[in-house]
Each structure stands twice: as structure tokens, then as C-alpha cells.
Amino acid sequence: MTIIAEYGDILVIMACIFGFFMAWGVGANDVANAMGTSVGSKALTLKQAILIAIIFEFAGAWLAGGAVTSTIRKGIIDPALLSGTPELLVYGMLSALLAAGIWLLIATFFGWPVSTTHSIVGAIVGFAAVGIGVDAVNWGKVSKIVASWVVSPVTAGLIAFFLFRSVQRLILDTEEPFKNAKKYVPYYIFLVGFMISMVTFTKGLKHIGLDLGFGTSSLISVGVALLTMFLGIAMLKKIHASKADDKDYHFASVEKVFGVLMMFTACAMAFAHGSNDVANAVGPLAAVVGVVASAGEVAQKTAMPVWILLLGGGGIVAGLVMYGHKVIATVGNNITELTPSRGFAATLAAATTVVFASGTGLPISTTHTLVGAVLGVGLARGLSALNLRVIGTIFASWVVTLPAGAGLAIMFFFMFKGMFG
């Protein structure tokens, strides 16, 4: 107890620094995955993508990031077991942040595809199991999280498959794809708007004091979705079929229509990513702040301070602006295979999956979900070639990330324990 009282300020400041460092890493690396498909499909310019990412990552983190944050903060470790020794939780969360941040930096340096979510969950489980005791880990919750890492890419893949199939059926396979694209794309835009606002209103807004019922939320969401759709229709009006682009087919003009849709799905993706991945950085930070603020009480029910989510959002934006734009620029130029119609199906499917996982508080890997979605489009015969060996690399990095994050976290945990006594 005395340790918390004595070093409280220093601990909070350290947690803020580490949390910002981690959020910076998320912004620098992960956002590129989320936004790269939009730039790669030439639906957005680099500048537009970064602007969208800044606004919507931040909005996602702030408006819908609460649920996953609370899982990271108090879902993995049973706080009740630590009521006697709150300082252990503080050390642990600090070391988890530092471990995951450093692991992220190392992996990025060597070019390994790691997931920020996996790093932080591995780190928390690691310090808790070794530093505190195997019983301290809420294994039921952890197994749910781990299962979701498999379930979410599969879900995203299925959604992407059927989305792309519907696009084929309604638009691409028809006699007049351009006309049908203009007819049906607004409905897809409606879907994007509805999905985002639904999750925001039902799950996200509690922590800023707005608790709406399911019915009200649905009504507002439909309203927001309609507004989005009208905005989309206005943008679509400017697109005309150009004869020069078309040859015998009409796909060059059709893709321009999908380019508009892709702008909306890019917003959705940035929002989804912010809502889920900001938790990786701010969850542990929130736990530390919670313990210190209640003077050593490991409280189960403290409200999530908004400034923490803002700090996380700010860190992501900083990482994105300082480093992420380089990554997006490089990866965006490398994809030639992704047209807006394909990219939209993959991105929207991934965004939907991530947003709903955020709503239910599950920390899932955005990167792996997007990979699942891309495979789904491939299965619908919508991509000309995919390199399946990469799945192996991703799987390997996934297997390595958990013990690596855990190992580093355990090391830092004993270091902090030694430092503060």
C-alpha cells in the first residue's frame, strides 16, 4: 500500500509514457494494415487515407474503445486476487506495456508480421501467470480471447466471401454493371453507416454518460446510415461512365463507383481499428491509473477516465503521422491486385468483424481479421492470385509473439518489483 502512496505519481507518469509508446507503435504499424488496402486499390490518395485514419482512429478509440479496454484492464487478471497486493498489478501492467511496445519495435525492425493484440495479451498473461500465480489469470476469459483470434478471421472471411458474391451477383455479372453499381452501392454505404453507428450507440457511449436503449440506438443508427447514404449518393452523382476507359466492358467506370464506397469502408476500418486496438495501449494504462487513483484499492468498478482513451487515440495518431505514412506509402504501391470492388469487400468484412468484437469487448487481431477477409474474397474467385505461404508466416509469428511478449513482460515485472521493492 505504501508503495502506491509513495510512488503513485511516478507510476502514473511511467504508465502514460509506456502507454503512449505502445499506442505510437500501434499507429505506426497496424494502421498501415488497416488503411493500406484503401491506398493500394487507388480508392484513396495517401493524404486522404491519413486524414481519414486520424479522424476515425481517434473517433473509434474515444467512442467505442471502452469495452475492449475494460477487458484488457480487468478481464484477463482476476482483480479480486490482488486486493492485498495492488502494487503487483501496477508493476505487471507497466511491464506488459513495455514488453509489448519493445516486442513491436523489434518485430517491425525485422519485418515480422506480429499482432499488437497478441503481444499485449501474451504479456499480461505472462506476468500474471509467472509473477503472481497461475490462478490469477482468468483462463476462461483468456481462452475466449484466444478462440476469437481463430474465429474472427474465419468470420471476416465468410462475410467477405458473401459480400463479394453479392457484388458479383448484383453488379459485376450483369449486362449493365455500371448502372447496377450506381443502383446498389448506396445500399452498401447504408450498411457501413448503420454498422458503425450501431456499435457506437449500443456499446460505446456509456463511458461518456450516454446510455441509450437498444431500440433508440437502432433508430438513431438508421438515421445516421440514411445520412451517410445520401452523402454517398451525392458523391456518386459526379461519376459518369467514360467511354475511353471501357473497351468492351464497363469495369473501369464501375470501379470508380466502388472507389466512393471504399472511402466509406476505409472510414469504417479506421474506426474499427481504433475501437479495438487502442485498448492494447490504454487498457494497462487504465488499470494502473485506476489502482493509483483509488489509493491502492483494486477497484472493480471505476469509471473509465476519458482522458486515457484520448491519450491512446493521440498516441495512435502520432505514430501514424510520424511513421505510419511511410508504411502506407510503401505497401500501397505494392498492391496491384486490389481494385476498389475487391478491396471494399475485404475491408468492410474485416471492419464489421472488428467493430462487433469491440462491442462485445473481445480484443482481436485486426491484421489477422483482414487477412481472413482477403482470403474470403480470394475464395469467391475475386482475386487473381494469393500467396498462401504467407499464412504460414503469419501463423508462425502468432505462435512466437505470445511467448515473446510473455517472456519480456516477466523480465520487466521482476525488474520493477526489484526497483520499487
Add this chain to the structure above:
Amino acid sequence: MVTNNSIFQLFASSPFKPMQEHIAKAHACAIELIPFFDAVMANDWEKAERLQQNIARLENEADTLKKDVRQQLPRGLFLPVPRTDLLDLLRMQDKIANRAKDIAGLMLGRQMSIPEAIQPIMKEYLAVSLKTSAQALSALNGLDELVTSGFSGHEVDLVEQMIHEIDDLEHNADEMERQARSALFTVEKELHPIDAMFLYQVINLVGDLADKAQQVGSRLQLLLAK
């Protein structure tokens, strides 16, 4: 820092673009036969040799492209079409260039002059035969659109129509082959027997050119079949 990003490695480079490049090269090689025949008919063997060398060079380039495509198709590739069908199609495309080279090589090597009486029909026959490979080229160019539509629906109909046209063109070439043969038959007694023999062979090979183009079409059809 390296940007070695998992998602973006997932996108293997498309094999369809190089396939199109390859058949474009093969067709460019075959189409050179037209000036070559002109030079032969004008008995300009210097020019014919230059053109033959050009054909050989183009055939060589097509070969290199073929090898590139094969190397671009590693085992783990997740293609929307069967890998074996794609390789088979590639082999057929390559044969168009091979035939063109065979024809030019044979004619130059033996300095075969074409009797004036059958020159017009030979020219027409060659043109019809090359139309077949031109049509195969445009059908191949539809592959991009097929990927977009997921190999179904309206775009498949369009490409299948093109494939039918290849068949029709090949039938025309068959008909022209028969006419060229009978034209040669009427003058064969005036020719040296061995020259006549080889002229029949050239007629055969030009027909073969159309045949190979048709087979490209039928392989393409296999890709579309589910």
C-alpha cells in the same frame, strides 16, 4: 525500418498479366510472317533473312516470358483457376510462336520460292490463319475482366463468344488450306518434286498456326468451365 508487411505479401503478383504479355509476344512473332512472305514472294532473300531473324528473336522473347510465368507460379499460389489449366494454356500459346519460327526457318533455309500462280491464295491463307491468333489474343485480354467478375456471368458469355469466333476463324483457315492445296496441286507438276513437297509442308504448318490458336481458345474455355 523494413516494411515487410504480412497482408501485403499475401497478394502474389497476378499471373494473368504476364500470360497476356506472352500471347501478345507470340502473336507479334506470328504476324511477322506477313512481311516475310512478301519478301519471299519478291525473292528478296536478304530482307527475308532479316525478317526471319526478327521472328527468331521474338520467339526467343516469348520463351523467356514463358519461363517467367512458370517461375511466377509457385506451389502455394492461391489462384482462382486451376494451375495446371493455366500452364497448359501457356504451352499452347508458346506453340504459336514456335510454329511461326518453324515456317520462317524452313522457308529461308530452303530458299523456297512460291509459284506466282498460288501467291495470292497463299497470302490470303496466311492472313486468315493469323486472324485466329489475333482473336485468341483478344480473348486472353478478357481475363482481367473475368477475375473481376469472378469467372461468371456476363463477362464469361462475352469471352465464350470470342472463343466461338476463334473456332469459326479456324474453320475458315481449314477451308483456305484446302483451297491452297488444290491450287498447289494444279501447278505441282511444273515444280521440282522436293520443292512441291516442302510447299505442302508449309501449307500444313500455316494451318497448324491456326490450330494452335484454336487450342489456346479451347484451353481458355477449360479455365472458364466450373
